[in-house]
Amino acid sequence: MNAxxxxxxxxxxxxxxxxxxxxxxxxxxxxxxxGDYECPYCHAAHAVVNALQAQLQSRVRFVFRxxxxxxxxxxxxxxxxxxxxxxxxxxxxxxHDTLFSTEAPITSSLLITAGAAIGxxxxxxxxxxxxxxxxxxxxxxxxxxxRSGVNGTPTFYINSIRHDGAWDISSLTSAVNSAMASxxxxxxx
Numbered sequence: 001m002n003a004x005x006x007x008x009x010x011x012x013x014x015x016x017x018x019x020x021x022x023x024x025x026x027x028x029x030x031x032x033x034x035g036d037y038e039c040p041y042c043h044a045a046h047a048v049v050n051a052l053q054a055q056l057q058s059r060v061r062f063v064f065r066x067x068x069x070x071x072x073x074x075x076x077x078x079x080x081x082x083x084x085x086x087x088x089x090x091x092x093x094x095x096h097d098t099l100f101s102t103e104a105p106i107t108s109s110l111l112i113t114a115g116a117a118i119g120x121x122x123x124x125x126x127x128x129x130x131x132x133x134x135x136x137x138x139x140x141x142x143x144x145x146x147r148s149g150v151n152g153t154p155t156f157y158i159n160s161i162r163h164d165g166a167w168d169i170s171s172l173t174s175a176v177n178s179a180m181a182s183x184x185x186x187x188x189x
Contacts (some may be wrong), residue, residue: 023061038073
């Protein structure tokens with residue numbers, strides 16, 4: 001009998017061939033976020049993650065996984081699909097940054113404008129959104145989050161262990177630095 005496991009550790013390891021990774025793969029620490037493009041806390045966390053990466057540079061890599069909370073954020077799913085469609089053209093991070101940098105509500109018009117602004121092949125982008133081809137990937141992210149103990153956004157993992165502390169720049173930097181210093185925590189997963 002298979003039992004579903006719930007916990008505070010990452011059940012789907014970071015895989016360079018599937019995950020969106022910003023920073024060197026050789027970094028001693030991996031910071032992973034389960035996020036939602038309509039979540040105001042994720043918007044705030046985006047600036048914190050960017051500052052942390054600027055500060056720690058090659059010592060941390062960042063991974064983003066989708067966790068659209070569609071019951072409270074009705075456009076989070078289509079925003080995740082847009083990020084994945086941009087990713088299929090090698091521009092995931094440009095769309096990711098655009099979605100987290102805008103204060104405007106997520107609409108079809110915003111996604112089209114954002115896609116054009118970052119130089120996407122728009123017929124391909126539109127086709128992928130219309131056919132919802134990235135839904136399985138987003139669902140895989142979401143379900144891996146559920147099985148890893150995610151129950152809200154943003155949720156961070158540092159080297160596969162859920163970070164239950166604050167995620168302001170000082171707290172998150174301290175947690176990442178602690179992971180770098182730990183012989184158990186080092187290793188990048």
